[in-house]
Amino acid sequence: MTSSVGVSPGPGARAPGARTPGARAPAARGAWWRPRTTPARLRLLLAVLVVLSLAWGVVAGLTANLHASAAASVVAVSEPLSLDAEQIYQSLSDADATAANAFLAGGLEPAAARQQYNADITQAAVRIEAASALVGSSAARTQLPGPRAARAGDGSAIGDDLATLSAELPVYAGEAGTARADNRLGLPLGAAYLREASALMRGTLLPAASDIYTRESRQLTGSSAQATGLPFIVVAVLIGLGVGYLLYRASRWLARRTRRVVNYGLLLAALAGTVSLVWLGGAFAAGRADLLHAQQAGSGPAQAFARADVAALQAHADESLTLVDNSGDDSYQQDFLAQAKLLGPGPGTLLAAVGPSGGGISADAEAWYQAHRQLRALDNGGNHPAAVQSALSGQAAAKFALLSSALSRGVDTSQAVFATRARQGRDALTALPAGMIVAGLLMAVGCAWGLSRRLAEYR
């Protein structure tokens, strides 16, 4: 079968190097992008539409992948790491407070306190190991003993902090153990070891844990911002709309040229394009909403609760250490007041940052401060045993337990909200990259099929 408009090419009509079929027609002479015959135009249109369809698939797929992998990293790396960091921070603070409080009981340390201390140390050790493994797998650069400048990143700083924690935690536990043993023998030396252990905790371990926590929270916020960021998705949607518009113009042109209203191939391509665009936009919007909610109602409050809990624990350790020390040096009491000021309640305090649920907790904090003032009055009035009793099992102990459990509950609740919503957000985006590529392929196939049917009519 010969082409109905096929004309034998004249000598010399062939453009040098032109090997496209359209070059066979002398009427197609001129620039390749402005063919004059309909089949040539159809061929060019086919090529352009297939390329655009595939390009859309690639652009949309890459964009979707960018957001999906950021969301997946929020759930798979940042969330567990920041949870580990928070647990390390809280466990260490709790160990410090528990050791000091149990010390007040002398040789007859309450079994519950001993168990809690042991659980704190174990928890901290396990979490340090887990975090080290996560950091090691997510950032190999932490392993490089390179020059200082190359180790400036958060990842390597976290690695250094974790190394500090791994090295110093056994030293701390050793000193706390010596303190306990000396205390059991009734030696004042025990108090010196406890002070030494607490100084190591506050001077080295807690700052390292706090640093990890701060950096982890920053990375979590970063991953989350990457997953919810708008620029790429806006560009992708604009490209998608552009492709759709070209598709529309092509089908209009085709309808005029061929006097056929519907081209099923192009219709399929248009459908696939529309579906992919709506899916991309919708899934992104849903995932973004989930991730933003996870941050605002989850990780944000969880951080605020954790910070408040750590401040409360440190103040609690101060309360006990003041009683252990009891030498007229009021540095621990000064630190208690500083931590209480930090904790709040009041504008700009840690309790103000935990949000609407802070009301009841503020009352708990005030109740503890009140019990603490009574305890100090007892101690300053020369009734040391009654003050110790209050800190160990009396009013101060009960009020602190209320405050601390409210704060821990806040951390757990917020953490659960975060985990649920972050997973939903990730799941909304999971199938998106593959879907976009399939849609691009479908569009390309639709265009190719639709146009080649028209093209066939010219052969």
Next chain:
Amino acid sequence: MNARPPLRRGLLAVLATAALVLGAAAAAAAPGHPSGHSVTARPAPTAQARAAAATATCNPKASSLRPAGPPQVTSGSFMAKIRARGYLIAGVDQSTYHFGFLNPLDGQIEGFDIDMIRAVAQAIFGNPDKVRFKAISDAQRIPDVTSGAVDIVAHTMTITCARLQQVDFSTVYFDAAQRVLVLKNSAATDLAGLAGQKVCATIGSDSLAVISAAKATAVAVPYWTDCLVLLQQGDVAAISTDDSILSGLAAQDPWTKLIGPRLTDEPYGLAISRQHPDFVRFVNAVLAQLRTNGRWAASYAHWVGTPVPAPPPAEYGG
């Protein structure tokens, strides 16, 4: 403790620096102190100049007030006010084993210093337990006495001419002397043998100046038990201060020993406000009884050990 040398070294460097500064400051603040050595030549403000001038005629051991007779609570006296209040307020140490320490087993403050206070309470109230103990730091001793926050201080406190400018003291109730505590395997035999090595004392103590004078590196920490922690961890070679305090540390670690001669003379007295000479005479009367009725010797045997020497003789300056 090998896991921690960098931290330790850093800490010790800071402490050593602090020690030098504080040692100098302590020496400057106590220009008349017998163990103050050449630092007495430091340029001094007026109050210190007066103290230095008084040094020439001051005998710390014989500067207290003579009691009229056996202890008696006369009406209108400070003792009567204390009795009306219902308890004696005593500023004490709570971390110096065997002198003033909080016994973790029963939560009570006990020790040789505490026995002296209980004897005073016994004389006022007929009850040795009518005391409120206020645990205070070394630096708080004089301010608390002068402000009236406490009635009396029993806190391993050396009577010095400089301190006599600010507070009154009872007669000497314990004769201490600066010596040196080392681990049992140490080759050192005295402080001079520790030149160039680290020797621990508390911040603000007079012992720092003696350590520095012996060319040893002074390391200053807040409490004497902190010194024992550093000695046990191998971070200092020795601890040097009053033998009374050192024997309390040695009692907590049988692997230590006291070495060398008496480096200084540290007569301990009970500090009382200069506003209350009647109370000073009263306390001296109590101490005079303790010296003769065997209670001083019993306390000594209980807290310091045997053989029990003769009590320091009561000498009066007025």
